[in-house]
Amino acid sequence: MNTQRIDRVRANLQARDLDQLLIVDPLSIWWLTGYYTEPYERLLALHLPRIGVPTLFVNRLFPDASNTGARIVSHSDTDDPIPMLSAVIDPTRPLGVDKELSARWLVPLMQAGAARAFVLASDAVDDARAIKDAREQELMRAASAVNDEAMAWLVEQVRPGVTELAIAEGLLGTYRRLGAEDHSFSPIVSFGPNAADPHHEPDETPLAPGGMVLFDVGCKRDWYCSDMTRTFFTAEPTEHQRAVYETVLRANEAAEAIVRPGVTFAEIDLTARRIIEDAGWGPQFNHRLGHQIGLQDHEPGDVSATHDEPVQPGMCFSIEPGIYLPGDLGVRIEDLVIVTEDGCEVLNRYPKGVQIIG
Known part of the structure; x- marks a missing residue:
């Protein structure tokens, strides 16, 4: 007990x-x-x-x-x-x-x-x-460290003709090799326009030359969950693609920068949302900014414009702005953060600047 x-x-x-x-x-x-x-x-x-x-x-x-x-x-x-x-x-x-x-x-x-x-x-x-103690915070860091390593493995699988499903099906074995027990949720692997569906289920879609790639994945290690999203290019991005990506990145980083005790969940959401709205893609950011996480990938207490409670030290939640343009592309960048006494700790270390892979 x-x-x-x-x-x-x-x-x-x-x-x-x-x-x-x-x-x-x-x-x-x-x-x-x-x-x-x-x-x-x-x-x-x-x-x-x-x-x-x-x-x-x-x-x-x-x-x-x-x-x-x-x-x-x-x-x-x-x-x-x-x-x-x-x-x-x-x-x-x-x-x-x-x-x-x-x-x-x-x-x-x-x-x-x-x-x-x-x-x-x-x-x-x-x-x-919702308030993680010191041991729980260690376990959240460890699960996210595994997820960072798994993201590197995912990137290595990207090559012309590979299918979303082929990559998704290989991820569980990689998690277990890295010390995790299971997925924390079904992995999302999306190529090209499929990424415009935030909850796309991996299918037999092959990677087309120059197509964009989105990975939204998480593992469970020692009971605790991780969750991270990264979006990649497989060719030099167009001006349009780069503009979308850099807008999402600015929204992600600006929201993380204001997280500290006393700031409300709504303020964090609105910080990211205003950046995307000012860039002209407000309607295309069609979900809340994030969710709390711990023993389950989605725990009660969302990061949304209607959640006016202040964050507290020990809380852990996602920051995951996105822009989704059906038939064109989707970009989402997601980190987990733990609220500290004077700010927040970003748990994910995998880079999130523009990357060309494959």
Whole structure:
């Protein structure tokens, strides 16, 4: 049991006037207790009271959880876990529930009158997870270092006639060779006009002579995720291509330059967005500037024009402006940053100036 993390969640519960929380997200349970299993259709839940010992509900088929420090309530496939949950939940108080709690469990709890009210309270955990401690920051740096090395491998694969899919399919083996366990999301490999689709799925498109290349990739290493995008040229860029690229690069660097405690997510987004708008491509930057990241590639708390909360030391998020011109080209440049006491640390070291490869 990680008492410091539990104390942070409990402080968040107190601020929300809640005395209890039911957590079912396996990664959040691992983050708090050190215990992980994938429950699939079975129940895995942590009841966290604001005061007292947490209770972990596990199926008897799951790995042993006795060393977590939580009180363990076990059940079998033929047991109904709802009465077991109800016996622990305080029926006189509201119950904070995890956004991942499925209707399969939530509706019966409501019908049983297990709590006075049910309140969506995932943010009590999400806000705590958003502030990475020193060890988590080390792990985020290590995952990004692997991603930097993988980007160098990706660049080496670029040659005339190679397909997007051929490169994408070889990336997992490279990640594992470099010490990562898996992708943090499905890799995006886009050639030429395909890069105008921000979420293009790699296909059999071959690299055409002089075509542009976009790689948006990330790995998971020791539980923590990386995410980076770089866009390359395979021939001397035209004036138009260079103008688009350099606008995106300026937006990326300007946004990173203002990140510091107290600056809002909205201000960071607008800093990048205004540069692209002033260059005449505002409508072609059609997504938020970034997202928070940690145990998952996309975690709650986006970097957008509507997110007015200030950033805090320990937060980690992406800065990824882009310009997308359908039928022509797409450029995105993405780094991860960790907020420090007086600015930010950019985790990615792979160069992001104009590069001609292949």
